Amino acid sequence: MISDKNEEYKDVNGNIATIPAGFSVSIKDDEQIINDGLVVKSPDESEFVWVPVKNINTMAQCEKAGGNCNLQLQSNGTLKCITHNSTDIVGKLYATEAGEHFGTLNINYDANNGLREPAVIKGNKDGDEYDAEYYSVAGFDSVDDMLSQLKNEYKVMAQSVAKYKGFYISRYEISFSSSTETKEGTTGNLQSKANVMPASAVKEQGNMWYGFYKLQKEYANTDEMKKSSIGSSMIWGSQYDAMINWANTGKDANKTKENTNGNHSGEKSCTGKYVNDKINNIYDLEGNLFEYTLESHFWGAKVSRGSCFRRGTDFQEGDAQSPSSRYLVSPSWAYSDQGSRMTLYIK
Numbered sequence: 354m355i356s357d358k359n360e361e362y363k364d365v366n367g368n369i370a371t372i373p374a375g376f377s378v379s380i381k382d383d384e385q386i387i388n389d390g391l392v393v394k395s396p397d398e399s400e401f402v403w404v405p406v407k408n409i410n411t412m413a414q415c416e417k418a419g420g421n422c423n424l425q426l427q428s429n430g431t432l433k434c435i436t437h438n439s440t441d442i443v444g445k446l447y448a449t450e451a452g453e454h455f456g457t458l459n460i461n462y463d464a465n466n467g468l469r470e471p472a473v474i475k476g477n478k479d480g481d482e483y484d485a486e487y488y489s490v491a492g493f494d495s496v497d498d499m500l501s502q503l504k505n506e507y508k509v510m511a512q513s514v515a516k517y518k519g520f521y522i523s524r525y526e527i528s529f530s531s532s533t534e535t536k537e538g539t540t541g542n543l544q545s546k547a548n549v550m551p552a553s554a555v556k557e558q559g560n561m562w563y564g565f566y567k568l569q570k571e572y573a574n575t576d577e578m579k580k581s582s583i584g585s586s587m588i589w590g591s592q593y594d595a596m597i598n599w600a601n602t603g604k605d606a607n608k609t610k611e612n613t614n615g616n617h618s619g620e621k622s623c624t625g626k627y628v629n630d631k632i633n634n635i636y637d638l639e640g641n642l643f644e645y646t647l648e649s650h651f652w653g654a655k656v657s658r659g660s661c662f663r664r665g666t667d668f669q670e671g672d673a674q675s676p677s678s679r680y681l682v683s684p685s686w687a688y689s690d691q692g693s694r695m696t697l698y699i700k
Contacts, residue, residue, distance in 0.1 A: 359582055359699065364391065370403040371517045371699055375581040383634075388603055390634030392524060397577040399545040401521040401697055402635050404596045409515035412595045416441035418462035426515045432508065442508045444470040444591030444648065447598070448679055451650065455597065455677035465651060468679070470590050471503035472649040483653055487685055490563035492570070503647070506586060513584070513698040521697035522588065522596055525624040526551035526637050526644065527569065542575060543568050545695060547625035551642055554691040562645050562655050562684030565693040572695060588696040590648025590679075593658050596635070597677045605632040608639065612675045615640025616662045621689065638676040642692030645682070654681035661690040 355377045362372045368387040372378060375396040378385060384392035391403040406412050414422040415434030423435045424442070433440050446459040446468050459468060473484040473496055485496045493499040514520050523545035529552055530542050554561045566587050572578060573585035600609050608614060615630025616622045617640050625636045632638050638659050648656035657680040674680060682691060 362391070368405070370405070370519060373581045373583045373697070373699055375578075376401075392634050393521070395545075395578065395697075396581060397542060397544060397575070400524040400547075401545060402524050402633065403519055404522055404592070404599055405519045406514050406595050406599075407518060409511060410445075411598065412445055412514065412591050413442050413511045414445045414460065414462065415439040416443050416462060416464065418443070418460050420458075420460035424511075424515065426512065430512055430516070432512045432515050440508070441504075442511050444507070444589055445594075446470070446590055446648065447594040451656065451679040451681045452674075455594075455679075468590070468648060468650055468656065470648045471500070471507040473500045473503065474649050474651075474653045474655070474684075483683070483685055487561070487563045490560055490567070492567045507589065507647075509584065510586065510589065510592075510696075510698045513700065517699050520592060520595075520699075521583075522592070522635060523695040524635055525549075526642055526692045527565070527695055528552055528624060542577070543572050543695075547636070548623045550621065551624045551637075551692045553621065553642060554645070554686075554688045556687040561687060562682070562691075565645050566647070569693065569695045573697070582700045583697045584700055585695060585697050587645060587647050588694050590646045590656055590658075592696050593644075593646055593648075593694075596633075600633050603633055608632045609677045610675045612639055612660045615660070617660070618662055621662050632676065643680055643682070643688075643690055645684075645691060645693040648679075650681050653683070655684045656680070657682050657691060663690065 358374050360372045362370050364387050370387055370391055376393045379392040393401050409424050415437050417437040421436055424432055425435050427433050448454045449457050449459050475485045488496045488499045525545045528549040569587045573583050597609050615627045630637055630639045640660050643657040643661045644659050646656050659676050660674050
């Protein structure tokens with residue numbers, strides 16, 4: 354049943370999720386359990402999975418951080434750290450550096466060093482590059498405007514997660530409806546559907562990290578989606594970590610540290626083709642494409658997650674990283690192995 358307003362959904366175990374207006378719950382029994390990955394369909398038939406977050410303090414913190422933040426949702430909907438009397442909200446990341454170090458909390462938050470979000474990268478020793486040069490591709494007026502908007506977008510998302518106790522993640526790597534086996538399309542709607550070639554960050558197609566960001570942000574404003582009370586975004590690093598932490602409590606916990614499943618054939622494949630690469634009903638976390646996030650690194654990089662189709666002695670060790678790992682990438686470069694994953698939050 355599709356409702357014209359947000360509806361509370363309770364599964365057979367008594368767990369609760371919120372179904373946005375215009376969305377419907379999967380009719381398959383194994384896709385209706387929240388702890389195993391509740392699957393919903395959007396008005397354009399894209400599929401998303403609900404990621405429960407019982408306590409926002411496991412996913413976000415205030416900018417002062419220090420390990421003793423106490424975020425609480427105020428009566429006016431604002432998320433505030435009672436410990437530090439702060440409403441400047443940042444991601445609580447489960448790593449201090451890139452690589453296979455998931456689980457080390459980054460609680461001593463430094464906006465100018467290491468892994469962080471929301472943040473921009475204004476350049477490096479070689480000059481004024483990356484966000485300071487490409488902000489307009491992502492739809493911003495300046496790099497300062499970019500930082501201001503990202504901070505607000507993170508705050509709005511975190512407030513939603515605190516209120517509704519979760520968020521949605523695209524079930525499949527992001528693709529376009531006109532995609533084929535040989536060429537990623539740029540026309541047609543962005544979507545999260547099986548058996549379509551996911552879009553990669555080739556300049557002429559995905560416009561690198563910046564184009565992916567803009568397209569995913571605009572998804573909620575397309576004609577089919579704008580009647581639903583949701584916002585859309587490229588996934589934040591702290592949301593990706595929340596997804597991994599949730600998966601680590603369930604039946605697919607062993608897969609979050611593996612890189613043996615999925616597409617490592619040496620060539621990109623349609624998303625969802627490798628049925629063994631499924632974690633809590635989410636596909637292609639172990640293989641196919643690396644996935645851009647909104648997380649940044651101080652020396653001039655964005656953070657990708659997961660693993661990709663390349664595998665073997667002729668390729669970098671990082672190509673076979675597990676879903677929980679982090680991989681640093683230059684956002685202005687064109688890659689055939691970089692995709693992304695979208696998140697939805699309820700307004």
